[in-house]
Amino acid sequence: MVEPLLRVEGVSRRFGGLLAVNAVSLSAPAASITALIGPNGAGKTTLFSVISGFLKPSAGHVRYDGMDVTGEPPHRLARRGIARTFQIVQPFAGLTVRHNIAVGAHLRHRARDVALQMAEQVGREVGLGELLDRPAHTLTVAGRKRLELARALATEPKVLLLDEVLAGLNPSEIRAIVPAIRALATRGIAIVMIEHMMQAAMSLADRVFVLAEGRIIAEGSPAEVVADPEVVEAYLGHGAAARMRAAYGH
């Protein structure tokens, strides 16, 4: 088997008395979409922050392309090819959409005009073509989510960590953005996406990891995971799986 592009090994992260991420292992191969799902407060964003270097793990390792990159600062990981988006969008509020994206493009292109050109191209790709000269703070939620995606893409990543980019979008907006994400995977990027929208996640993902209270409680194909009673319980509360089975008469 080929080594997956991103491999998380036994990562834990503690905040005071709270073990937000508890010995989590997962892997994401290139050219595929890996979904990370789980209830609120499960530790998904925290795990992303550890992978992208914003938080140091209390234990465990992050391997990228066979190298141990645990604890490296975010900018170095970005240079290596790990990009992330923020669940709470973080636009450069005072800059235009184009200049926002250009910051990402500058990572691989020194020249200003090249970066601006790239920004325009990436902006169009994610459907921001009409809004390129708008200040970022005037964008709607959907626009900001796209901007997060565009900036990350502009860094030409090999691993892309998407933190709830579909949340806050309406169904037609989701339908518009889903093929774009699919296309990125086809291009060879290893995508890891945190999603609350089960349906969208399930239809996109090749493989799903379920996190609850800091632990991976299930992993497998989307079909395997939805059939797992522990997953249903984690989402719907104690006894839910049994009640559901009873209700559906299985």
Add this chain to the structure above:
Amino acid sequence: MKAFVPIAVVVAMLATVPAFLHSNVVLNFLVVTLMIALAGQGWNILGGYGGQYSFGHAAFFGTGAYVTAILQMRYGVNAWLGFAAGIAAGAVIGAIVGGLAFRAGLRSSYFALVTLAFAEVLRILASVAPITGAGVGILLKLDLGTRSFQFQSRAIFYLVILALVAVALVIARLLERSRFGAWLIAVRENEDAAMALGVDAFAVKLGAMIISAAITAAAGCFYVQYFLFIDAGIGYGSWISIEALLTPIIGGTGTVFGALLGALVVKSLGEGAKLITGDIPGLDLMIYGAVLILVIRFAPRGLVGAVTDAYDYLRPAAQKRAVEAAHG
């Protein structure tokens, strides 16, 4: 090249001033104004483009001034070399202060405090150390001549400081058009987001601090050549820290011409007040304080921003509608 035309036009216009203005009083006013504009442009690189508000740029101004003076008076170094060394020394102090403060992750109030504290430490040290002339300060020997960077004519000093300001304007414009500048602005707008996009925020802020310190130090070097005197209260006093931040904030932070415009406005107000009420100590600074508050209240993007907004506002409504329609 087109981007540099406005700078060339403004500088060329200012350069003609001595041709028709011979009053020493006015020239002196303009020299001091440009010197403050230079110090302010230094602050603008770090504060305006980088969003790191220093309350202690006196640390760089004073270091530039003292190093220039000490090298000449105590070690007989040529004035031009002393000038260059003064700028370099300012940059070194900038690297030290910036390296420590940014490494410690200081932002906002904390960064303002630590810069202020560094300036104060230097002020107290300069007021007791023998090498800085302690409480007496350093008086430069009068030695007119190009070699010793001392000119009989105010007009020449005026052209010298104008040239320095021109360089500082060009630096700001280059910054705006470079990757480094894009990164610096990104750090100002959102440091975490910038880091996620591969920006080494520490290195970028440190770089900005060094450029910023060097420019403000140049203003200090010029001060000492012009007035031939420096002491702790002038070099490291809070007045220069305040004027350095006041000018770009009033003119418009993160803009090429903000500091220059701000310096002209601030200094004119100060002089105007003195003309009307006589030279009562405190009045000019009182006005600066009030103007600072008023500008932040009513024109938070400074005069440059206010002019841009007014232009946008006055633009024909039809044109505006067309633009908005295009943006959906």
Add this chain to the structure above:
Amino acid sequence: MLSPLILLSAVINGLMTGAVYALVALGLTLIYGVLHIINFAHGALLSAALFAAFLAWQKLGLDPYIAAFALAPLFFALGYALQRFVIGPASHADDRNMLLVTLGLAVLIENGLLYEFHADTRTVELAYGFKSIDLGFTFVAVSRLISFVAVFAVALVLWLIMTLTDTGKAIRAVAREKLGAELSGIEVAHIYAVTFGLGTACVAIAACLLIPNYYANPSAGNAFVLIAFTIVVLGGMGSVPGALIGGLVIGVVESLGGFFFGESLGQVGIFLIFIVVLLVRPRGLFGASA
């Protein structure tokens, strides 16, 4: 040979001075704890309060300790108004603007004083100004002893306000979680202004305690405030006990430092402590949480 008694008297002196530092720092840390900004106008307000105490004595013949009861509410109102009508509206909810506005106020107030009163130094002469108590090995001025006690009384009153009154509870709620407090119906602008008022009232009281053996001058407050910054940083920004302990510690450090190295180098020592604490442990020595 240094007699331990001389050292002890330096320590006692330091504690007396430190108490007043603590009071100035208390105002600063209170404002920081709630508004999350350093109030750069604190020093200028102290200078203004010193003049107010001086004028109360000169024009009205008020003893500074009596004047404190009038000046504290007066400066509370001043602080309230400054935050409510000047700093708040002018800063557009941006930290950096808030810093600049307080700096602008500092420049405005300090130079307003300079304009009005010139740079002369004014002192208050009180009948008991030179009275002191003999501790056997050293003398302690009565006025300094009074201020030492008064500072702890003020701290106690503040603590009672914070724990017993609704406003105090609201202040603590805003300090903890501004958004949450806002959602639960607390008027944040009002609470900010009250906090700023309390901080300014501390300064007024400090001025009344200081003036019997200090002086009024347009920049007199600055010396204290730079020290107060140090204390606030040392004690942990926003921590009230930190400000009290930090004040006493700095008072002693300065007194001993001045004793060993002379006045101005003693000051450098304080700034160096300040810088080192900021760089190494910006949460302060007593700062609890991140």
